[in-house]
Amino acid sequence: MTLHDLELEEVGRDFGAVRVLDRVSCTIAGGAITGLIGPNGAGKSTLFDLIAGSRSPSRGRIRFAGRRIEHLPPYRRHRAGIARGFQVARPFLGLSVLENVMLAAPGQAGELFWRNWLTPGAVARGERAVAADAMALLEFVGLADLARAEAAVLSGGQRKLLDLARLLLGRPRLILLDEPGAGVAPALLERIMERIAAVNRRGVGFLIIEHNLDLVMRLCSRVLVMAEGRILTAGTAEEVRADPRVARAWLGP
Ligand SMILES: Nc1ncnc2c1ncn2[C@@H]1O[C@H](COP(=O)(O)OP(=O)(O)OP(=O)(O)O)[C@@H](O)[C@H]1O
Ligand SMILES: [Mg+2]
Known part of the structure; x- marks a missing residue:
């Protein structure tokens, strides 16, 4: 285990009778840029909720830097080095x-x-x-x-950049970004990707939910694929792209 690994072990979450996350187990290597992709409704943002602490898991264990965190309130996880950006950046206008x-x-x-x-x-x-x-x-x-x-x-892209600055203020070790490329014009998208890479070169890890696969391919050394509340597969960007199960998850059986 490196210093700031994030480890999920059999993590699950129900909303009423609906099992939204089911036995999610994986290790997000500290200091790396990891992608999290999957069709709409796969459970990606819910997984972020459980990691950052805005919702509790119904089952399972979450460790950050070797310590159990799934029982901690969000501010304690933030203090431990986890910063979370939201799918829709909402600054105080x-x-x-x-x-x-x-x-x-x-x-x-x-x-x-x-x-x-x-x-x-x-x-x-x-x-x-x-x-x-x-x-x-x-x-x-x-x-x-x-x-x-x-x-x-600020434009949509500038709001994402503001969000990144806001997240960096707490000197996090792991940054969770929920669709940093969504609603961003191409010129600013370049800047966002370049800044993420620059932060990462200083040793900060990222877990990035993204539908823009070009961004994922360029930035992420490893990609997790989720579908219907489970991890379908994981590997390098090229490996998951070549995996027929991944295409099926998007297109349906
Ligand atoms: N508060 C809630 N109550 C009940 N069901 C919920 C709640 N929040 C999310 N869900 C359901 O959980 C599932 C996963 O939602 P989630 O937002 O995590 O998906 P996602 O992978 O982030 O999708 P997207 O790519 O569209 O953002 C969906 O079926 C959604 O309807
Ligand atoms: Mg989402």
Whole structure:
């Protein structure tokens, strides 16, 4: 096991009487870019919910860096190094692009309120540090020019880049991206792929749900294929593309 492997063991999830995930077992290698593909309704986003903690598994075990996490609330998993992007990026439209990134800083809300009351100077310094960090990340994703603009002006692709900056603020070890290529114009798609690769070169792992198979082929060293709540097969991009079961899963029997 490398340091930040994610291991799923017989993971299942039911919604009422419907078994949406069934005995999902796999290891997502730490520091790698892994693809997760499969037809609509296969259970991909639900699997992200179970990994990030917004839903609990009905069965099974999940380990990250060797530790059991399936019982932990989302913020504890985030603190352990797992960051999750959503299928539809929804920034706070009335806030600036910079503020949207700053909001992702850990230790917000109540904690900040009490610190503010007890040591206001320390909070101001802390906020300046977060703002500097957030600004550096906006430069990294190519949105620095828009830092003061309202998030409402961003295109679909720019929102995905904002989301990436937001996710990076917590210095995660594993980033879950749900369709980073969806609704993104070609020029920005290039930039998103290139930035994902750049983050990965610094040792951060990715698990990427994506319907754009070109993106998957280019970025992912390994691909998991899901269908009807199970892992159908796994392998290199070329291997899964050549697997007749994969084509059948999309086209039906
Ligand atoms: N809250 C819920 N209650 C009941 N069923 C749900 C719930 N959320 C998801 N499902 C069902 O679980 C199955 C898997 O959904 P999920 O969103 O995980 O699929 P997906 O692979 O991400 O699909 P897509 O590619 O369309 O995003 C679907 O059949 C869906 O209808
Ligand atoms: Mg989905």
